[in-house]
Amino acid sequence: MRYVRRVLGGLISLFVGLSITLRELFKKPVTLQYPHEKPSLSPAYRSAIKLIRFDETNSHDCVACLACQKICPSFCIDIEGGKVEGIKKKRATKFTMDFALCSLCGLCIDVCPTVTLEYSKLYDEAGYNRDWNMDLLEEFTDYEEQFITEQREREEKAAAEKKAKAAAAKAKAGKNEKAGKNEKAGKNEKAGKNEKADKVGGQAEEGEA
Amino acid sequence: MSTEPNPEPNPAMAPDGDPEVYYLNMGPQHPSMHGVLRLVLKMRGEEILEAEPVIGYAHRAHEKMAENRNYLMFLPNTSRVDYLSGMIYNIAYCQAIEKIMDIEVPERAEYIRIIACELNRISSHLLWFGTFLLDLGGITPFLYCFDDREEILDILDSVTGSRLTYSYGRFGGVTMDVDSAFVARTRAFLARMRDERLPKYRRLVGDNVIFRERCEGVGVITRDVAFRYGVTGPCLRSTGVAYDVRRAEPYSIYDRFEFKIPTRVEGDTMARFDLRIEEMEESCKIVEQAVDGLPEGPIMPAKPKKRYRPPAGEYYFAVESARGHFGTYIISDGTDVPVKLKLRTPSFSNLSSMPDVLRNTMVADTIAIVGSIDVVMPEIDR
Numbered sequence A: 001m002r003y004v005r006r007v008l009g010g011l012i013s014l015f016v017g018l019s020i021t022l023r024e025l026f027k028k029p030v031t032l033q034y035p036h037e038k039p040s041l042s043p044a045y046r047s048a049i050k051l052i053r054f055d056e057t058n059s060h061d062c063v064a065c066l067a068c069q070k071i072c073p074s075f076c077i078d079i080e081g082g083k084v085e086g087i088k089k090k091r092a093t094k095f096t097m098d099f100a101l102c103s104l105c106g107l108c109i110d111v112c113p114t115v116t117l118e119y120s121k122l123y124d125e126a127g128y129n130r131d132w133n134m135d136l137l138e139e140f141t142d143y144e145e146q147f148i149t150e151q152r153e154r155e156e157k158a159a160a161e162k163k164a165k166a167a168a169a170k171a172k173a174g175k176n177e178k179a180g181k182n183e184k185a186g187k188n189e190k191a192g193k194n195e196k197a198d199k200v201g202g203q204a205e206e207g208e209a
Numbered sequence B: 001m002s003t004e005p006n007p008e009p010n011p012a013m014a015p016d017g018d019p020e021v022y023y024l025n026m027g028p029q030h031p032s033m034h035g036v037l038r039l040v041l042k043m044r045g046e047e048i049l050e051a052e053p054v055i056g057y058a059h060r061a062h063e064k065m066a067e068n069r070n071y072l073m074f075l076p077n078t079s080r081v082d083y084l085s086g087m088i089y090n091i092a093y094c095q096a097i098e099k100i101m102d103i104e105v106p107e108r109a110e111y112i113r114i115i116a117c118e119l120n121r122i123s124s125h126l127l128w129f130g131t132f133l134l135d136l137g138g139i140t141p142f143l144y145c146f147d148d149r150e151e152i153l154d155i156l157d158s159v160t161g162s163r164l165t166y167s168y169g170r171f172g173g174v175t176m177d178v179d180s181a182f183v184a185r186t187r188a189f190l191a192r193m194r195d196e197r198l199p200k201y202r203r204l205v206g207d208n209v210i211f212r213e214r215c216e217g218v219g220v221i222t223r224d225v226a227f228r229y230g231v232t233g234p235c236l237r238s239t240g241v242a243y244d245v246r247r248a249e250p251y252s253i254y255d256r257f258e259f260k261i262p263t264r265v266e267g268d269t270m271a272r273f274d275l276r277i278e279e280m281e282e283s284c285k286i287v288e289q290a291v292d293g294l295p296e297g298p299i300m301p302a303k304p305k306k307r308y309r310p311p312a313g314e315y316y317f318a319v320e321s322a323r324g325h326f327g328t329y330i331i332s333d334g335t336d337v338p339v340k341l342k343l344r345t346p347s348f349s350n351l352s353s354m355p356d357v358l359r360n361t362m363v364a365d366t367i368a369i370v371g372s373i374d375v376v377m378p379e380i381d382r
């Protein structure tokens, strides 16, 4: 008798299960036919890092401080660069990243003092070999000379502005008879954003060393 | 079949002259062994006389890697220790460093962390649920729960940018803020999970007589065995011990939420199954409370430090992962590179109890038993 009850119980639960799956059968399928239908990328999607092109300079702002290279846990960033003739700003001359090693942790992005790194949205990358060394400067090299010329102009302009400001401050200070204090304030003002970035980069470098 | 089961012979595994005794290797490449676990079984007929788990196939030297990089650089490793609940491990490591260095975490970041961790716990339990039933021969539930899990992964993807190896936590906060779309999606998921999916799983699987017959009384972990091996998580709670780090030593802001620590007394496979389903429900409750209470504000401290140098000493910090008590043990000498970083992973202790649990069971139950303790091999090997 007990045996019969068990078999019956088993049968009933079997039919309960079947009814659930049967109902599921008539629902809209949740499977996405991938290569034909693509889901939209998440806004936070992370892929290989890239250098941001800033509107004001139409170029990246990497000052080759090597902070990202030092923090990278996969040791996959390789940067060279330094002082460029004619401008105050330091520039990277080589910036490669081995995407095959990158763990997409984002530490390099966090640490960059000039905020010039971001994730790209590459997503269906495939290759026939293991060489995933990406040259992040590639899209900027053609433009680099022009950038330097423009940067020199920008720096000269900034320097001239600074001078004018200092002169004005001095004149004002002379009138107010508080010369010492105000002149000091004028000197402490930074020429522009770029020089500041250079400084921060330098600091990060010292900090890391 | 092998006659040389282990390079370091375990006396219990030695052939004892009985011609009927033979050895069976289950894994490391067995379709229903979890990851790359190898079980050497000493058997007579269908009965297991002795079992020995062999580990080390997924060893990646995470602990050693920690010793030659600074604290920040270890962050991406943490979610690769246990890739099924990577968020919990990632956040746990951040919390350990924060505790050592007295870093204040903004309120909003704490709430986001709780939401992310509990969602991750649900997704981990869902994956276990699917694969466990797959091992037992039920394919349909696997498809249903992967649909749910996919939704969680999408939700987490929308804020972290990745699906498994999150690297979402930073010392002092999280990398990205959540928006109203995230909150709405989470709420929708919770409603669907509680109203539709969990009751369905109960009816489809939990109440199924065939399934119950297969699981009841199988693979009993006694309280004594659990204590001896340091078994934690649902496996320990299935023996009637209400130990959950979230309650026993509340970390983060878990003391603000109301949730139950479900327990069972049977200690068998069925108890562990029921527990995990209930735990998903409790996690849903926590997520709901956290979403309701989500405050506005920053997600990182105003001035995050550039370098992290914990004062010299030894530190231990534990959290409740999806599998049990996960501890981070750090020995610092005051520099920014740890002298030793030991990860206490729950699966290791849980698996260690297997020889005792598997003794005198049938080989056909092995899959059900090992599946029910929910081991993740990369977590054991690290």
Ligand code: SF4
Binding pocket: A049, A071, A072, A073, A074, A075, A076, A077, A097, A101, A102, A103, A104, A105, A106, A107, A108, A109
């Ligand atoms: S994301 Fe991480 S691993 Fe990748 S390049 Fe940046 S620091 Fe290195």
Ligand code: SF4
Binding pocket: A061, A062, A063, A064, A065, A066, A067, A068, A069, A079, A092, A111, A112, A113, A114, A115, A116, A117, A201
């Ligand atoms: S941290 Fe930023 S500025 Fe410094 S080297 Fe890297 S990309 Fe360039």
